[in-house]
Amino acid sequence: xxxxxxxxxxxxxxxxxxxxxxxxxxxxxxxxxxxxxxxxxxxxxxxxxxxxxxxxxxxxxxxxxxxxxxxxxxxxxxxxxxxxxxxxxxxxxxxxxxxxxxxxxxxxxxxxxxxxxxxxxxxxxxxxxxxxxxxxxx
Numbered sequence: 001x002x003x004x005x006x007x008x009x010x011x012x013x014x015x016x017x018x019x020x021x022x023x024x025x026x027x028x029x030x031x032x033x034x035x036x037x038x039x040x041x042x043x044x045x046x047x048x049x050x051x052x053x054x055x056x057x058x059x060x061x062x063x064x065x066x067x068x069x070x071x072x073x074x075x076x077x078x079x080x081x082x083x084x085x086x087x088x089x090x091x092x093x094x095x096x097x098x099x100x101x102x103x104x105x106x107x108x109x110x111x112x113x114x115x116x117x118x119x120x121x122x123x124x125x126x127x128x129x130x131x132x133x134x135x136x137x138x
Contacts, residue, residue, distance in 0.1 A: 004055045006033040007125075010043045010074070011063035011090070020061055020090075020121075027122050028129075032058075039066060040074035047082065057085050059128050064091035064098060072098045075106035083107075086128040090114060 007028075009020040017036040025034055033055055037043035040062070047057050060078060064071035072094070075087045089102050092114035102108045109131075110124040 004033050005031070006035055006050050006055050006057045007059045007061070008035045008037060008043055008046055008057060009061050010037045010040065010066070010071075012038055012066040013063075014038065016063065016090075023118050023121060024125065027118070028125070040069035040071075040077075043074070044078070044081075047078075047085075057082070059086045059088070059125065061088045061090060061125070064089055064094040064102075070098070072102040072106060075102055075108055079106045086131065088112060088124055088128065090116060 007024060009017045009024070011017045011020070017038070021034045021036055024032075033050070035046050035050070037046055043060065043062070050057050060075070062071045062074055069077070071089050071091065075089060078085060078087060087106060087108045088110045089099075089108050090112045091099070094111070099111050102111060109128045112120060112124060
């Protein structure tokens with residue numbers, strides 16, 4: 001049986017993570033497990049818990065402006081700890097330097113500006129997921 005795959009949405013605003021989760025679930029269905037985190041630390045904890053349950057986290061969608069660790073710093077840490085996880089950063093505030101940094105250092109697959117459109121979100125997520133469909137987890 002194929003391992004379950006998870007997508008994690010990270011934002012310090014509950015309405016945003018719930019909206020992201022809802023959009024993804026309505027378009028992608030039950031093929032994935034969807035988790036929400038309100039901070040980078042919580043997201044890292046969820047990733048560890050899912051890995052312990054043999055659930056492969058394949059994508060993290062993170063806000064940039066959050067208390068504690070900002071999104072670019074979080075995605076750079078994520079890349080170092082879990083290079084197999086794809087990432088998308090969502091921002092209404094990040095400056096060009098932060099956007100460049102998240103693309104270069106964190107290897108983010110995309111940066112979306114708030115407010116994003118569902119089509120834009122699903123297009124970027126689908127592109128990320130297409131890249132993981134052919135990779136086999138060892």
